[in-house]
Amino acid sequence: MPAVNSNPLTVAVVGATGVVGATMIRMLLERGFPVGQLRLLASPRSAGHRIDVAGTDHVVAEATPNAFEGVDIALFSAGGDTSKALAPEATARGATVIDNSSAWRMDPAVPLVVSQVNPDDLEWHEGIVANPNCSTMQLAPVLMALRDAVGLERVVVDTYQAVSGTGTKAIRELQAQVEAHVARRPLEASVYPHPIAFNALPQVDVFLDNGYTKEEWKVVTESRKILHLPDLRISSTAVRIPVFVAHSEAVHVETTRPISPDRARTLFAAVPGVVVQDDPATSTYPLATTAADTDEIYVGRVRQDPSIDGGRGLAFWVVSDNLRKGAATNAVQLAEILVERGWIRAAAARNAAGTRA
Numbered sequence: 349m350p351a352v353n354s355n356p357l358t359v360a361v362v363g364a365t366g367v368v369g370a371t372m373i374r375m376l377l378e379r380g381f382p383v384g385q386l387r388l389l390a391s392p393r394s395a396g397h398r399i400d401v402a403g404t405d406h407v408v409a410e411a412t413p414n415a416f417e418g419v420d421i422a423l424f425s426a427g428g429d430t431s432k433a434l435a436p437e438a439t440a441r442g443a444t445v446i447d448n449s450s451a452w453r454m455d456p457a458v459p460l461v462v463s464q465v466n467p468d469d470l471e472w473h474e475g476i477v478a479n480p481n482c483s484t485m486q487l488a489p490v491l492m493a494l495r496d497a498v499g500l501e502r503v504v505v506d507t508y509q510a511v512s513g514t515g516t517k518a519i520r521e522l523q524a525q526v527e528a529h530v531a532r533r534p535l536e537a538s539v540y541p542h543p544i545a546f547n548a549l550p551q552v553d554v555f556l557d558n559g560y561t562k563e564e565w566k567v568v569t570e571s572r573k574i575l576h577l578p579d580l581r582i583s584s585t586a587v588r589i590p591v592f593v594a595h596s597e598a599v600h601v602e603t604t605r606p607i608s609p610d611r612a613r614t615l616f617a618a619v620p621g622v623v624v625q626d627d628p629a630t631s632t633y634p635l636a637t638t639a640a641d642t643d644e645i646y647v648g649r650v651r652q653d654p655s656i657d658g659g660r661g662l663a664f665w666v667v668s669d670n671l672r673k674g675a676a677t678n679a680v681q682l683a684e685i686l687v688e689r690g691w692i693r694a695a696a697a698r699n700a701a702g703t704r705a
């Protein structure tokens with residue numbers, strides 16, 4: 349990815365001590381984002397901690413309203429409560445927030461954007477841009493290809509999600525349970541309601557009144573918003589599995605017009621950032637272990653679903669790194685688009701400046 353051509357910007361990473369925050373810092377460096385000054389922010393617990401960034405020592409500061417003075421772009425990944433409290437403080441000080449929590453995603457005044465699906469929605473941001481949930485993120489570009497070519501009628505997606513999606517504590521919990529198993533000690537669970545090692549938990553996040561979990565409902569509502577399909581029929585079951593990094597998804601789609609698996613593979617491969625890995629003869633299909641630490645979304649096991657009439661049913665398997673494309677990479681890609689298109693400042697401020705000019 350070529351470096352974005354811009355004057356150096358002051359960039360804040362809120363939640364810099366977390367797994368997503370750490371990945372955001374890596375992505376800013378790897379992608380050559382024009383960072384002039386980097387501010388690493390976290391809770392009071394981490395204030396004063398030091399983080400080495402490309403050989404330079406950075407001191408973590410507490411995320412307070414005044415920490416956003418002079419910030420151009422603030423990448424938030426510190427939970428919904430922190431985003432609710434501090435994103436408006438950041439925008440009031442002129443920063444544009446790219447928020448990784450669920451706090452603002454379904455706010456009609458906030459664009460919810462996957463870089464290769466709906467980048468034009470960034471144009472109308474008023475200071476806050478929402479980064480989608482990781483499960484939705486890897487699904488939307490693939491669904492976009494079908495929406496544009498043959499229309500989408502109904503989607504059923506079942507997820508197999510890595511523990512890193514829950515954060516640092518869950519990574520440690522899986523590791524500790526594996527070690528306890530090997531040492532023949534009892535498995536202790538505190539992050540999840542049951543042991544995650546050697547298990548599959550059909551609960552990701554809390555349950556809602558409709559019987560779905562919050563994670564499942566995010567896939568439903570966020571997909572509709574990103575794809576601009578408010579009436580899309582979509583259902584999901586989200587399952588946590590003992591994988592450290594990369595979410596997998598089994599997807600069943602009913603399209604409006606017929607589509608063959610071959611055509612679907614061609615359409616998927618044409619989406620930027622999507623890679624088709626599909627050769628049953630050699631047991632080639634997307635795997636969490638090979639997707640981890642990459643930015644691509646991998647699709648395979650593409651086949652006709654014979655339970656749908658008229659060749660309008662497809663089934664496939666989608667895998668992507670939840671920390672990279674599912675969180676940090678997309679956030680940095682959105683920042684790159686804001687810079688490239690001159691949309692860093694809020695739309696009203698840009699328009700006012702344009703009117704005065």
Ligand SMILES: NC(=O)c1ccc[n+]([C@@H]2O[C@H](COP(=O)([O-])OP(=O)(O)OC[C@H]3O[C@@H](n4cnc5c(N)ncnc54)[C@H](OP(=O)(O)O)[C@@H]3O)[C@@H](O)[C@H]2O)c1
Nearest residue numbers: 363365366367368390391394425426427449513515516675
């Ligand atoms: N993990 C994923 O795959 C993923 C994907 C998409 C979105 N997200 C979202 O990203 C956010 C962070 O997730 P994570 O996985 O990185 O979690 P994590 O590893 O537990 O890290 C949480 C981060 O938030 C900071 N934080 C907590 N309370 C804070 C406060 N009151 N003020 C300022 N900072 C605070 C923590 O700072 P301290 O170290 O000081 O406690 C830490 O830096 C969550 O909103 C999550 O929903 C995660």
